Amino acid sequence: DAKTTQPTSMDCAEGRAANLPCNHSTISGNEYVYWYRQIHSQGPQYIIHGLKNNETNEMASLIITEDRKSSTLILPHATLRDTAVYYCIVRVPHGSSNTGKLIFGQGTTLQVKP
């Protein structure tokens, strides 16, 4: 079973920031939080990942709470092309026998509206 819970769906106005929450209250100390998104009929696309510090790349920012029980993916200026299903995944670290295995939940369907 997935170790994360996410809202089923969210709307966001084009040009505004999209904030996608994720709860992972049972996360272990050495597990990373990964975010992927899947645009309709395409394969999932890696967005960002983090352990405990906030992370930022060209696509998004990841804010992880101090207790690591939840996180938020931020798309700073959402566009229509960001409409997709966003998956928050807790992943075991390198060196674990299960590290190559991702367990996907149902994700959040983000609808960006004009």
Added chain:
Amino acid sequence: KAGVTQTPRYLIKTRGQQVTLSCSPISGHRSVSWYQQTPGQGLQFLFEYFSETQRNKGNFPGRFSGRQFSNSRSEMNVSTLELGDSALYLCASSEGVGGELFFGEGSRLTVL
């Protein structure tokens, strides 16, 4: 650099038949994993290969099998197809175990 390539993209089979799907990873990537996506169950892990060895297997029946070749290309096979095997089968590659996964566009299988 070319992405993950999966063939065929679409295929239709009938119950009882078998199917083989192919995945060519990104050049230099040695790890390949497979996922099944259905509307009811979502994305589910099938198996993972690294250097021609299966490292991990999901909770699927023995009808689902796979292999990886010395050039890192991978195939998965489903025998005695059932209607419930209709799904999008996704392949992902990474440089090594635990690296970021890059997914292909998938092979959409319809079983009639």
